[in-house]
Amino acid sequence: MPVRKRLSAVSIDESVDLLVILMGRVLQVQEAEEKPGVVAQELEEIAQAVLAQYQTMQQDDGKQAALDVLRYLPARAEGEVRSLLQLAEQGQDEQVAAACAQALQYADTKQVGVKKALSEGRKSSHRAVREVVERLLRK
DSSP states (O other): OOHHHHHHTSOHHHHHHHHHHHHHHHHHHHHTTOOHHHHHHHHHHHHHHHHHHHHHOOSHHHHHHHHHHHHTOOOOSHHHHHHHHHHHHHHOSHHHHHHHHHHHTTOOTTSHHHHHHHHHGGGOSOHHHHHHHHHHHHO
8 A cells, every 4th residue: 555545544643653664764765875766766655645644634743753754855866855845845834845954954965966956946935945955055
């Protein structure tokens, strides 16, 4: 069952538990330095499921768990940076944008593709994203 459907079919407490599991997977990707191309689709599904869950949750605990997952999404490659920028815009929410901006702080600016993707972040409608992007591009 896709992650998004699984999250939408559970109670708030179960939802937070599933978000914690998703966080574990995101951290595992980071720790094991799994190749971005190999896990790109999986991370995109996780990000979209977490965003959808965040938008439907009423409790702050659940929202914070969702934001925590977003904060730890990787920004190692051009595609991951683009996904975070799109997620920040798609969320239409300052907290989501701030979480994406925090994830972007760890972008690997030594890669040309990453710098190119970050430069597109200058057009973000969210100040937090623009500030992080500018700081990274000055390095």
